[in-house]
Amino acid sequence: MRYHLEKSLQELKDEIGRLGGMVEESLDKTFLALQTMDEALARDVIIHDDAIDHAESNIEKKCLSLFALQQPLARDLRMIGSTLKMITDLERIADHAADISELILRLAPKPQAIHPDIFRMAEKARNMVGRSIDAFINQDMETARAVCRDDDAVDQLFNELVMHIATQIKSGDRSVEQLIDIMFIVKYLERIGDHATNICEWVVYNETGMHQHLQHPQENLEETQQD
Amino acid sequence: MQKEISKKKIVVKDLNLFYGEFHALKAINMDIYEGEVTALIGPSGCGKSTFLKTLNRMNDLVEHVRVTGSITLDGNEILSDVDVVALRKRVGMVFQKPNPFPMSIYDNVAYGPRIHGIKKKSQLDEIVEKSLRAAALWDEVSDRLSKSALGISGGQQQRLCIARTLATEPEVLLMDEPTSALDPISTSKIEELCETLKKNYTIVIVTHNMQQAGRISDRTAFFLLGELVEYDLTERIFHRPRNEKTERYITGRFG
Numbered sequence A: 001m002r003y004h005l006e007k008s009l010q011e012l013k014d015e016i017g018r019l020g021g022m023v024e025e026s027l028d029k030t031f032l033a034l035q036t037m038d039e040a041l042a043r044d045v046i047i048h049d050d051a052i053d054h055a056e057s058n059i060e061k062k063c064l065s066l067f068a069l070q071q072p073l074a075r076d077l078r079m080i081g082s083t084l085k086m087i088t089d090l091e092r093i094a095d096h097a098a099d100i101s102e103l104i105l106r107l108a109p110k111p112q113a114i115h116p117d118i119f120r121m122a123e124k125a126r127n128m129v130g131r132s133i134d135a136f137i138n139q140d141m142e143t144a145r146a147v148c149r150d151d152d153a154v155d156q157l158f159n160e161l162v163m164h165i166a167t168q169i170k171s172g173d174r175s176v177e178q179l180i181d182i183m184f185i186v187k188y189l190e191r192i193g194d195h196a197t198n199i200c201e202w203v204v205y206n207e208t209g210m211h212q213h214l215q216h217p218q219e220n221l222e223e224t225q226q227d
Numbered sequence B: 001m002q003k004e005i006s007k008k009k010i011v012v013k014d015l016n017l018f019y020g021e022f023h024a025l026k027a028i029n030m031d032i033y034e035g036e037v038t039a040l041i042g043p044s045g046c047g048k049s050t051f052l053k054t055l056n057r058m059n060d061l062v063e064h065v066r067v068t069g070s071i072t073l074d075g076n077e078i079l080s081d082v083d084v085v086a087l088r089k090r091v092g093m094v095f096q097k098p099n100p101f102p103m104s105i106y107d108n109v110a111y112g113p114r115i116h117g118i119k120k121k122s123q124l125d126e127i128v129e130k131s132l133r134a135a136a137l138w139d140e141v142s143d144r145l146s147k148s149a150l151g152i153s154g155g156q157q158q159r160l161c162i163a164r165t166l167a168t169e170p171e172v173l174l175m176d177e178p179t180s181a182l183d184p185i186s187t188s189k190i191e192e193l194c195e196t197l198k199k200n201y202t203i204v205i206v207t208h209n210m211q212q213a214g215r216i217s218d219r220t221a222f223f224l225l226g227e228l229v230e231y232d233l234t235e236r237i238f239h240r241p242r243n244e245k246t247e248r249y250i251t252g253r254f255g
Ligand SMILES: Nc1ncnc2c1ncn2[C@@H]1O[C@H](COP(=O)(O)OP(=O)(O)OP(=O)(O)O)[C@@H](O)[C@H]1O
Pocket: B019, B022, B024, B042, B043, B044, B045, B046, B047, B048, B049, B050, B051, B062
């Protein structure tokens, strides 16, 4: 029964897996380019972003046509609805990889030491993204919740790095322009962690039917008060 | 939310129904709220029509039926000795197939009021117009009230049957798959009608169309093999039902 919908949902998952793979590849290339100040690699990420946008919009079209033609309910409704939401997060993550790559192109001509915590932060964010995609495809609540917890470590590194960069700017030892560029990289990394968290929130929604913010406890409180 | 203040119009307690040996309804407990549309869904033969018919004692017409438990309407028991004709005036019914009487449109609608003793032409005129307007049919038939009801379209016939039911001023409207034989336009007219009518009536509707239940009902009851498996706000049922059987049924993964 509902053979067609069943089949379409499987295809949808496969496509999310493919899109996820492309996004992960962009991140890997970006972070490698950041380490080696490899301009060719950074350019490659920027060019490749179109393909990711294209894959995202294909999935979006599939979801919308499933709504129109299959009129999904309950579990199917939640799955297709959350797919529609999570692919936006995936696409945003890829955008941030491209954003960082743009900054690498600006930094590369006059390479300067990058704080090792930035690489730690990148590593953590990259790991969150990979696990959030797996959690979504396998509908794995435990991993989803764990990823959300990991976001605290990324946020912590973000705060520390911002302080550190602010001190550097004040000290006047390095080019302010470069420090601002690095500050942006740190901000994008923090956003990537947030998007991975969003994806995990949709995993939880798929199971419970409730969309809750799982990252910052304060925000969570406000949300419930509004309801 | 308005839901909180809704009044229980019908309260069903531990209702069992047997067709001879066959146990068709099993220990049903259900509150039906005033001013709401309640949808009954479930696979063929699960007891939806049977349940609907107990609400105005239409099952009395079937031989070898035995009913136990309690159903109250505004707090008064309807399963014990009641004036069944008076009950059916308060709890009207619309069937799956439009069944206009072979008489004029006007006489169809005036039929009930005449039975209940209304003779005056001006009064009947008023009831006929009011009922046809309420059933969103007036504009389409006002110029041919004396024509045969059999000469109008299926969708119009179904709305005529609704008008005929409304003419006796019921409080509860029972509808058994009222749109299953209708095209999308007539269907949406009847659905819109439910939306407007529920302000003044309590509506219970059987439908096999999940999207229809989603569009028009406030609450949905899922029946399976004579049991009420799950009953909740429609939004809840179609978004995240609690019961696995409900989930499988509404996502079409049954059997
Ligand atoms: N008059 C009757 N005598 C004996 N059994 C009956 C009678 N009417 C219905 N039944 C049985 O009771 C069960 C419930 O029937 P009912 O008509 O209420 O189902 P339903 O849910 O309305 O199905 P459908 O969706 O096909 O209209 C079925 O198994 C049916 O065969």
